[in-house]
Amino acid sequence: xxxxxxxxxxxxxxxxxxxxxxxxxxxxxxxxxxxxxxxxxxxxxxxxxxxxxxxxxxxxxxxxxxxxxxxxxxxxxxxxxxxxxxxxxxxxxxxxxxxxxxxxxxxxxxxxxxxxxxxxxxxxxxxxxxxxxxxxxxxxxxxxxxxxxxxxxxxxxxxxxxxxxxxxxxxxxxxxxxxxxxxxxxxxxxxxxxxxxxxxxxxxxxxxxxxxxxxxxxxxxxxxxxxxxxxxxxxxxxxxxxxxxxxxxxxxxxxxxxxxxxxxxxxxxxxxxxxxxxxxxxxxxxxxxxxxxxxxxxxxxxxxxxxxxxxxxxxxxxxxxxxxxxxxxxxxxxxxxxxxxxxxxxxxxxxxxxxxxxxxxxxxxxxxxxxxxxxxxxxxxxxxxxxxxxxxxxxxxxxxxx
Numbered sequence: 001x002x003x004x005x006x007x008x009x010x011x012x013x014x015x016x017x018x019x020x021x022x023x024x025x026x027x028x029x030x031x032x033x034x035x036x037x038x039x040x041x042x043x044x045x046x047x048x049x050x051x052x053x054x055x056x057x058x059x060x061x062x063x064x065x066x067x068x069x070x071x072x073x074x075x076x077x078x079x080x081x082x083x084x085x086x087x088x089x090x091x092x093x094x095x096x097x098x099x100x101x102x103x104x105x106x107x108x109x110x111x112x113x114x115x116x117x118x119x120x121x122x123x124x125x126x127x128x129x130x131x132x133x134x135x136x137x138x139x140x141x142x143x144x145x146x147x148x149x150x151x152x153x154x155x156x157x158x159x160x161x162x163x164x165x166x167x168x169x170x171x172x173x174x175x176x177x178x179x180x181x182x183x184x185x186x187x188x189x190x191x192x193x194x195x196x197x198x199x200x201x202x203x204x205x206x207x208x209x210x211x212x213x214x215x216x217x218x219x220x221x222x223x224x225x226x227x228x229x230x231x232x233x234x235x236x237x238x239x240x241x242x243x244x245x246x247x248x249x250x251x252x253x254x255x256x257x258x259x260x261x262x263x264x265x266x267x268x269x270x271x272x273x274x275x276x277x278x279x280x281x282x283x284x285x286x287x288x289x290x291x292x293x294x295x296x297x298x299x300x301x302x303x304x305x306x307x308x309x310x311x312x313x314x315x316x317x318x319x320x321x322x323x324x325x326x327x328x329x330x331x332x333x334x335x336x337x338x339x340x341x342x343x344x345x346x347x348x349x350x351x352x353x354x355x356x357x358x359x360x361x362x363x364x365x366x367x368x369x370x371x372x373x374x375x376x377x378x379x380x381x382x383x384x385x386x387x388x389x390x391x392x393x394x395x396x397x398x399x400x401x402x
Contacts, residue, residue: 051324057314073325081202084313084322089201090301091309092333095285097212098305099337101220102227103280110228110276111269114235115261129236133229140226144293147222148172171218175300177210178217213302219290227283231276238272239265274345278338285334306330 046061054069055061077088117128135143150156151171158168183189190196191206199205212220242265250260266273288307291297297304297312306326314323 047324047327050320051328053321055320057318057320069321073321074329076322077326077329078201084319086202087301087304087309088306088326088329089199089203091304091306092201093203093208094212094216094301094303095287095305098216098220098287099281099284101212101217102223102284103277105220106224106228106231106280107273107276109224110231111235111273113228113232114239115265117232118236118239129233132232135226136229138226140289141293143222143226144290147218148294151218169214172215172295173299174214175298175302177207177213177302179209179211181214213299215295215299216303219287219294219303222290223284223287227280231279234272234276235269238269242268270345274342277341277345281337281341282334285330285337306333 050061051073052068052070053061053066055066059065076082076084078085113132116122117125117132119125122128152158153168153170153173155171157171161168191204191209195206195209196204200208246264246268247260250264255263286307287305288311291303291305291308292311295303297308307330310323310326310330312323313319313326
């Protein structure tokens with residue numbers, strides 16, 4: 001009892017100290033919590049309410065004059081045939097092709113640049129890192145304007161293509177899909193009847209499979225050019241954290257450069273690759289400024305994206321409920337794709353065949369270790385054998401000698 005009474009003051013002081021630390025932590029975090037709550041959480045709640053209401057954009061969205069319309073705004077863009085649904089379907093189709101091309105290309109390019117600038121043999125590595133990263137810190141509006149000049153009908157890109165006898169397209173005014181253009185070279189100008197007569201979200205399957213338009217492909221090249229530098233730095237940091245001992249061990253084992261990259265380096269870069277792909281998914285589905293500055297959805301809505309469509313529906317057409325509904329559908333798409341990507345890149349256990357092979361290798365290693373240990377023990381006991389024949393013969397032989 002005395003021991004308990006003696007420890008009570010220290011326990012009380014410890015509880016008071018922990019309570020004080022907790023209060024101090026909340027006080028330090030409270031400014032950020034308040035800022036996020038006022039400028040992030042409350043607007044999200046308001047936008048969610050607007051997506052279920054008929055708010056006209058004037059006055060308070062929570063006023064008595066604003067009515068609740070349920071899922072009417074979502075039905076307009078998802079299930080109700082009409083212009084709103086076809087525009088949303090075209091935006092999803094454009095953004096899907098945009099994501100499908102941008103993410104793998106920018107990931108591969110950034111990884112390649114990181115491997116190149118991380119080599120010790122490369123001189124002026126700091127210069128190249130700065131040069132490759134510079135487009136990422138340049139204003140996207142400025143790069144978009146510059147890109148439109150370069151890819152103009154009489155721009156530098158078509159001038160360079162003319163040197164090789166190639167007639168460049170009218171980049172930002174050509175609505176044809178790249179897949180359709182390639183099929184047209186083969187004489188296929190119309191799709192099969194099942195693909196042309198059926199579709200999703202007001203867009204036929206033939207148009208879904210048409211690929212990105214020439215204008216969207218030019219934007220894809222621009223985005224890859226501007227974002228690869230940021231991801232390159234992430235890969236450079238990951239490569240430097242691996243260290244040289246692992247690569248040196250692979251070199252001692254006789255692994256080639258490709259084998260070291262594919263079997264040693266890339267598996268250790270998996271967390272960074274996951275981060276890069278996740279950020280790529282979020283960024284590609286939120287593309288807005290390049291569309292707003294450059295094409296405004298044209299030509300023929302082939303560069304229209306859900307983010308720009310949400311803005312256009314709300315601010316240009318005063319359909320605030322539809323604009324908010326599109327933004328929340330876009331949020332669901334981003335979360336779903338991120339979850340799928342996380343599941344695909346999740347660590348998986350060994351298959352039965354590989355596990356059996358692994359267990360066999362362990363048994364062989366244990367047998368070799370046991371054999372080496374037994375051999376050293378025998379050699380040690382042999383060194384201790386006496387050289388006297390009487391002693392070597394045992395006690396009986398010793399008595400006979402005596």
